Amino acid sequence: MRYLPLSDSDRSEMLAAIGAKSIDDLFVDVPEAARMNGLIEGLPLHASELSVERQLGAMARKNLVAGEVPFFLGCGAYRHHVPATVDHIIQRGEFLTSYTPYQPEIAQGTLQMMFEFQTQVARLFGCDIANASMYDGSTACWEAILVASRITRREKAILSSGLHPHYVSVCNTMAQFSDDALATTPPELSAEPDTERLIGKIDDETSAVVVQYPDILGRIFDLQPIADAAHANGALLIAVVTEPVALGLIKSPGEMGADIVVGEGQSLGVGLQFGGPYVGLFACKEKFVRQMPGRLAGETVDAEGKRGFVLTLSTREQHIRREKATSNICTSSVLCALAFSVHLSLLGEKGLRQLAALNHSRAATVADRLSRIPGVQLVNDSFFNEFTIKLPVEARPAVRTLAERGVLAGVSLGRLYPDAPQLENGLVVAVTETVTDEDMDALEAGLKELCA
Amino acid sequence: MTVNPSGWRPSTPLSAESGGATVTGNRALMLEEPLLFEAGNSERTGVDFECAPAEAGAQSGSLPSQGHRLAGLARTGPIGLAGLSEPETVRHYTRLSRQNYAIDLGLFPLGSCTMKHNPRLNEKIARLPGFADIHPLQPVDTVQGALELIWVLGEWLKTLTGMPAVAMSPKAGAHGELCGLLCIRAALEARGDAREVVLVPESAHGTNPATAAFAGYRVENIPATKAGRVDLDALKARLGPDVAAVMITNPNTCGLFEPQMIEISRAVHEAGALVYCDGANFNAIVGKVRPGDLGIDAMHINLHKTFSTPHGGGGPGSGPVVLSEALAPFAPLPFVEKRGGEFVLIEEENSDEHHPGSFGRMVAFHGQMGMFTRALAYMMSHGADGLRQVAEDAVLNANYVLRELDGVLDAPFASTGPCMHEAIFSDRGFAEGLSTIDLAKALIDEGFHPMTMYFPLVVHGAMLIEPTETESKAALDQFIAAMRAIAERAKTGDESLKSAPVYAPRRRLDETLAARKPVLVYRPAQAAE
Numbered sequence: 001m002r003y004l005p006l007s008d009s010d011r012s013e014m015l016a017a018i019g020a021k022s023i024d025d026l027f028v029d030v031p032e033a034a035r036m037n038g039l040i041e042g043l044p045l046h047a048s049e050l051s052v053e054r055q056l057g058a059m060a061r062k063n064l065v066a067g068e069v070p071f072f073l074g075c076g077a078y079r080h081h082v083p084a085t086v087d088h089i090i091q092r093g094e095f096l097t098s099y100t101p102y103q104p105e106i107a108q109g110t111l112q113m114m115f116e117f118q119t120q121v122a123r124l125f126g127c128d129i130a131n132a133s134m135y136d137g138s139t140a141c142w143e144a145i146l147v148a149s150r151i152t153r154r155e156k157a158i159l160s161s162g163l164h165p166h167y168v169s170v171c172n173t174m175a176q177f178s179d180d181a182l183a184t185t186p187p188e189l190s191a192e193p194d195t196e197r198l199i200g201k202i203d204d205e206t207s208a209v210v211v212q213y214p215d216i217l218g219r220i221f222d223l224q225p226i227a228d229a230a231h232a233n234g235a236l237l238i239a240v241v242t243e244p245v246a247l248g249l250i251k252s253p254g255e256m257g258a259d260i261v262v263g264e265g266q267s268l269g270v271g272l273q274f275g276g277p278y279v280g281l282f283a284c285k286e287k288f289v290r291q292m293p294g295r296l297a298g299e300t301v302d303a304e305g306k307r308g309f310v311l312t313l314s315t316r317e318q319h320i321r322r323e324k325a326t327s328n329i330c331t332s333s334v335l336c337a338l339a340f341s342v343h344l345s346l347l348g349e350k351g352l353r354q355l356a357a358l359n360h361s362r363a364a365t366v367a368d369r370l371s372r373i374p375g376v377q378l379v380n381d382s383f384f385n386e387f388t389i390k391l392p393v394e395a396r397p398a399v400r401t402l403a404e405r406g407v408l409a410g411v412s413l414g415r416l417y418p419d420a421p422q423l424e425n426g427l428v429v430a431v432t433e434t435v436t437d438e439d440m441d442a443l444e445a446g447l448k449e450l451c452a
Numbered sequence: 453m454t455v456n457p458s459g460w461r462p463s464t465p466l467s468a469e470s471g472g473a474t475v476t477g478n479r480a481l482m483l484e485e486p487l488l489f490e491a492g493n494s495e496r497t498g499v500d501f502e503c504a505p506a507e508a509g510a511q512s513g514s515l516p517s518q519g520h521r522l523a524g525l526a527r528t529g530p531i532g533l534a535g536l537s538e539p540e541t542v543r544h545y546t547r548l549s550r551q552n553y554a555i556d557l558g559l560f561p562l563g564s565c566t567m568k569h570n571p572r573l574n575e576k577i578a579r580l581p582g583f584a585d586i587h588p589l590q591p592v593d594t595v596q597g598a599l600e601l602i603w604v605l606g607e608w609l610k611t612l613t614g615m616p617a618v619a620m621s622p623k624a625g626a627h628g629e630l631c632g633l634l635c636i637r638a639a640l641e642a643r644g645d646a647r648e649v650v651l652v653p654e655s656a657h658g659t660n661p662a663t664a665a666f667a668g669y670r671v672e673n674i675p676a677t678k679a680g681r682v683d684l685d686a687l688k689a690r691l692g693p694d695v696a697a698v699m700i701t702n703p704n705t706c707g708l709f710e711p712q713m714i715e716i717s718r719a720v721h722e723a724g725a726l727v728y729c730d731g732a733n734f735n736a737i738v739g740k741v742r743p744g745d746l747g748i749d750a751m752h753i754n755l756h757k758t759f760s761t762p763h764g765g766g767g768p769g770s771g772p773v774v775l776s777e778a779l780a781p782f783a784p785l786p787f788v789e790k791r792g793g794e795f796v797l798i799e800e801e802n803s804d805e806h807h808p809g810s811f812g813r814m815v816a817f818h819g820q821m822g823m824f825t826r827a828l829a830y831m832m833s834h835g836a837d838g839l840r841q842v843a844e845d846a847v848l849n850a851n852y853v854l855r856e857l858d859g860v861l862d863a864p865f866a867s868t869g870p871c872m873h874e875a876i877f878s879d880r881g882f883a884e885g886l887s888t889i890d891l892a893k894a895l896i897d898e899g900f901h902p903m904t905m906y907f908p909l910v911v912h913g914a915m916l917i918e919p920t921e922t923e924s925k926a927a928l929d930q931f932i933a934a935m936r937a938i939a940e941r942a943k944t945g946d947e948s949l950k951s952a953p954v955y956a957p958r959r960r961l962d963e964t965l966a967a968r969k970p971v972l973v974y975r976p977a978q979a980a981e
Contacts, residue, residue, distance in 0.1 A: 001833075001834060001837075001838040001841060002833070003569055003571060003760075003833070003834070003838075003921075003922055004838070004841055004842070004845055004921055004922065005922065005923065005924035005925075005927075006845050006848070006849075006921075006924065006925060010924075010925040011845075011848060013925070014848055014849075014851075014852045014925065015848070017852060017855060017856065018848075018851050018852060018854075018855045018870070019855070020851070020870070023844045023847070023848060025870065026844075026847050026848065026851055026870040026872075027709075027740060027741075027847070028869060028870065029708065029709035029710075029711045029869065029870075029872075030709055030711075030737070030740070030741050031711060031713070031714055031746075033714065033745070034713075034714065034741050034742070034745040034746055035740070035741060036739070036740060036741065036742065039739070039836040039837055039840060040611060040612060040739055040742075040836045040839075040840070041611075041836075042611045043608065043611055043612075043835060043836040043839075044832070044835050044836065045835040045836060045837050045838075046833060046834050046835035046837055046838040047832050047833055047835060049573050049833070051832075052573060052577070052829050052832045052833055053573070053576070053577070055832065056577050056580070056601070056825065056828065056829060056832070057580060057582075058597075059582070059597040059598075059600055059601050059604075060577075060580040060581070060582025060583050060597055061582055061597065062582070062596050062597030062600065063582040063583070063586050063594065063595050063596070063597040063598050064586070064590065064594035064595070065581045065582055065585050065586060066585045066586055066587055066590075067581060067585045068581070071587075073587040073589055073590065075589055076588075076589075076816055076817075077587055077588055077589070077817070079585075079587070083498070083499060083538075085498070085538055085541055085542055087579075088542070089541075089542070089545045089546075089549075090764075091575060092545070092546065092549045093554050093555075093556030093557070094549035094550060094551075094552040094553075094554045094556065094557070095545075095549050095552065095554075095764065095765055096554070096556075096570065096575075096762045096764055097554040097555040097556045097567075097570050097762050097763065097764075098552045098553060098554040098555075098763065098764070098765045099560065099562060099565060099567060099763050099765070099766070099901070100763070100765065100766035100767075101552075101765060101766070103553070103892075103896065103901065103902055104958065104961045104963075105893070105896055105953050105956040105957065105958045105959065105960065105961065106551070106552065106553035106896055106901065106953075106956050106957070107551070107552055107553065107765075108548070108551035108552070108957050108958055109548035109549045109550065109551040109552035110548075110552055110765035110766070112485070112487065112548055112551075113545070113548055113765075115487070115972075115973075115974070116487060116488045116489070116974070118972055118973050119488075119489060119973040119974045120488075120533060122973045123531055123532040123533060123973075124531060124533070128973070129972045129973055130972075130973070132766070133767070135623035135624065135627060135767075135768075135815065136623065136815060136816055136817075137816060138815055138816035139623065139627075139814075139815060164816065166813065166815075166816040166817070167816060169785075169800065169812065169813040170812075170813050170814060170815060170816065172812065173634075173784070173811060173812025173813050173814060174814075176811070176812065177634060177637060177667050177668045178668060179668075220522065220523050220525055221523055221525075222523070222524070222525065247527070247531070248527070248531070249522070249526065249527060250522055250525045250526060250527055251525050251526075251527050251528075252527075252531075255529075264816075271584055271585065272584070272585055272586060272587050272588070273583070273584055273586075273821050273822045274583065274586045274587070274588050274595065274598050274817070274818060274821035275588030275816065275817025275818045275819070275821055276588075276623065276768070276815070276817055276818065276819055276820040276821050276822065276823075277623070277767075277768030277770075277820045277821075277822050277823060278816075278817075279768075289970060289972070295766065296970070296972055297972070298966040298967070298970050298971055298972050299966065299971040299972075300961050300962045300963065300965045300966035300971075301961070301962055301965065302958040302959040302960060302961045302962070303951070303959035303960050303961075303962075304959050306958060306959075308958045308961045309961075310961050310963050310966045312963065312966040312967050312970055312972075313967055313970060314967075315967075317658075318626070318658040318659050318661075318662035318663075319657075319658040319659075319907075320658070321658075321662070322658050322661040322662055322671075323661035323662055323664065323665040323671040324665070325658070325662040325665075327662070327666065328626045328629065328630060328659050328662035328663040328665075328666045329624075329626055329627075330624065330625065330626045330658075330659050331624040331625060331626070331754075331756065331763075331766060331767040331768070331769035332624070332766055332767045332768075333623075333767045333768045334764055334765040334766035334767050334768075335762070335764025335765060335767065335768060336764075336767075336768055338545075338764070338765070341488075342541065342545060344533065345488055345492065345498070345534070345535065345536050345541050345544070346497070346498035346499050346535070346536065346538065346541050347497060347498070347499050347533075347535060348492060348493075348494065348495075348496055348497045348498070348533055348534060348535010348536065349494035349495075349530065349531055349532070349533040349534070349535060350494065350495055350496070350497045350535055351497035351498070351499040351535055352531065352533060353531075354497075354499075354501055355499070355501070358501055360521070360522075364521055367521075381521060382521050382522065382523035382525075383521060384522075399591060400591050400593065403590070403591045403593065403594050404593075408587070408590060408594070411589045415589060416589075418800070418801035419801070433501070433502075
């Protein structure tokens with residue numbers, strides 16, 4: 001077996017050194033009844049590289065690859081071009097095969113990268129500080145609600161109807177097991193977000209208001225009035241960003257008064273990967289630092305006075321504080337954070353602004369073209385790179401029909417909100433820099449035909 | 453190019469002249485690297501964009517003509533990001549990478565972390581466009597191969613553990629623990645028997661009590677025996693109608709199999725509670741023992757430990773959870789079912805019909821697809837025969853280290869018999885003033901990553917060594933020789949251990965300073981101070 005260096009003579013020699021007659025002597029503690037003497041049944045024997053590649057390659061080929069067809073899906077996962085440098089760096093063994101940097105003398109590479117990542121995320125979100133990553137956007141969102149509960153000592157959070165329904169679902173699941181009560185409703189197919197409703201619901205028992213920006217329909221809106229209303233009642237504003245590229249073009253949530261900003265970092269560096277692994281982003285005001293979940297890299301000096309970085313404030317964490325920790329999170333998503341950070345370093349301020357402007361411009365072109373199709377209505381006129389249209393027919397079967405013709409047209413609201421018939425004609429269309437003019441033609445032609 | 457045929461060398465060593473300092477701070481291949489925010493600036497970029505004439509405005513970064521669609525929210529001020537050109541980016545991260553220890557460089561004996569070789573075939577498979585470039589919300593007809601892969605991996609995990617069901621979506625080990633406890637909670641509530649307490653052995657990973665608290669339980673410890681096992685009598689005495697579950701790690705964090713595991717499970721079940729098993733140490737028994745035969749109800753499997761997906765400096769991991777018949781109905785959404793030749797995604801909309809008891813959703817999408825592909829490539833490569841050999845070689849390597857170091861270091865449980873996949877030692881016999889950390893840091897100078905230290909808490913100054921099966925005998929012998937030499941120095945009171953490491957990119961770092969005055973992001977003002 002190619003991954004196992006011991007030879008049979010090594011094994012015999014080592015058993016002799018240990019004083020064991022056979023390998024079974026080392027498994028004596030396993031109860032007789034539970035010991036398997038032969039090979040486990042129902043599994044094949046070992047396979048060559050070539051054979052594994054063939055078998056899994058065949059499985060991979062059964063999927064319709066986003067990059068090979070006109071592709072317009074978003075709703076929490078975006079397809080951007082990832083520079084080749086990103087994958088090269090994350091495949092360097094010193095990053096790929098290193099451990100959580102508990103031994104800082106031999107982990108400065110990861111620690112400095114984390115520190116740079118924290119700085120990038122904090123600046124992008126307009127916050128004071130950020131942590132070194134969470135599992136994904138949805139779990140970061142729930143952790144933010146918990147942080148708000150601890151800070152305000154209140155347990156009622158109000159979720160915007162524009163929050164990704166899967167994020168709502170994760171939060172509702174987790175809230176069953178905590179003392180938190182969550183209030184939410186599905187969105188309406190309108191240009192206006194539910195700012196008024198949210199503000200109306202805030203009272204002196206509210207721990208936090210959670211809004212997504214841009215929201216699930218792609219709408220963008222001023223967060224400041226919500227922040228002001230929340231703060232006036234002693235509550236926090238949590239903003240959720242699932243498309244961080246947007247912040248190259250529009251104001252950050254932090255600038256508009258958000259106290260905690262969490263998000264999904266997948267759109268920079270990570271790729272689609274059928275939903276994971278992704279990278280959760282978590283940023284907040286500095287005064288909340290001791291309530292934060294997850295790892296934090298901090299600056300310090302070594303015994304010779306040289307600058308270096310360490311994992312810090314670990315008294316918040318499970319390996320020190322056990323049941324009193326701020327979260328049970330241990331392994332997070334550092335390699336994806338590296339991919340995010342390398343991509344953002346390559347882009348820089350200038351590149352991110354260009355990328356964002358290009359996304360918006362192409363999305364606006366597609367919105368114009370689609371809204372000219374008879375029967376199709378553009379729901380929101382304000383957006384970044386994603387918008388919602390209302391079709392004259394149910395969107396979910398339309399998406400399936402177009403997929404059969406080799407066009408991945410967007411995410412139907414029927415897929416996201418199967419219990420909301422009032423949304424069934426809604427289609428969320430995302431347009432990134434990867435969309436070509438030919439892709440636009442194909443989408444327009446396909447929708448025209450279905451709507452005729 | 454010229455060579456130096458005379459072999460001439462400067463007669464004065466660098467250190468005599470300059471105290472070892474170089475002008476740049478570099479030392480040959482050891483290169484210092486400034487922060488991204490010091491090296492880069494807001495004007496530099498390493499990405500070019502295609503320039504369509506209609507989008508010329510977008511190219512300059514100025515507001516595009518459709519600016520009216522931004523609801524008045526166009527960014528006005530700078531973000532504060534720093535950019536680098538492509539060559540500078542490659543150099544920045546390559547230099548940083550060289551300051552990291554990694555499994556690709558050498559032995560990584562971190563107990564309970566299973567730092568084994570990460571095969572590159574896994575990376576190749578994960579990057580096939582059919583897996584890497586598909587969207588989680590594509591129509592299910594267009595991702596049948598991806599759903600098939602998730603299903604097939606689940607079948608492997610069920611077969612290897614002897615368990616009837618598996619939840620694939622948890623994102624890491626601790627998330628898997630949470631999944632298991634939420635299943636337990638949902639099952640108990642479904643029978644109208646809400647309970648409040650989770651029992652955790654004092655040797656457990658920190659995630660166990662943290663997870664139990666996160667799931668809304670009160671945590672109580674159960675003690676260990678002198679032989680490093682769960683104290684069955686103490687456990688039985690504590691079991692009662694308020695106990696929801698017992699979380700057991702098996703093999704445990706002392707590297708020992710719990711020989712009374714079947715009795716433990718029976719006692720827990722008789723008291724109406726359920727058994728959660730922390731599967732972090734599954735590598736020791738894969739292919740040799742099926743946890744399902746030990747009476748457990750839920751166990752997470754760290755794909756980034758046993759099944760070789762890379763740790764990546766702290767994730768991403770993946771923590772599927774195998775479940776007993778009692779817990780299967782409560783498994784989280786989404787998951788994949790095979791119906792005829794078709795793979796069906798069970799989500800909120802179709803769960804009422806087929807899976808009404810589910811406790812809900814834990815993550816936005818389907819779990820760690822990129823880790824599933826890697827783990828399955830690893831499992832198929834080994835097969836039933838190779839996986840059994842994995843466990844045997846892992847246990848053999850650990851016992852070899854245990855016997856070769858027993859006598860040099862205090863091995864508190866060595867007299868009770870063999871260990872499983874990891875060997876544990878204490879700091880007994882070290883000279884006054886020297887501790888485990890000093891030995892560990894000296895190991896860095898010898899070119900090894902330190903072992904797990906001061907964990908589990910039940911052993912004084914614990915050193916937990918897990919070599920894994922992917923180390924050769926030669927590598928183990930070199931490690932053992934280094935350990936013996938350093939242990940002797942610790943016992944004879946060699947004070948120079950306290951200044952180790954000497955040869956690493958950094959000397960010991962001031963963690964107290966970092967925590968007392970946290971600097972968590974780069975701020976130029978602070979840099980100037």
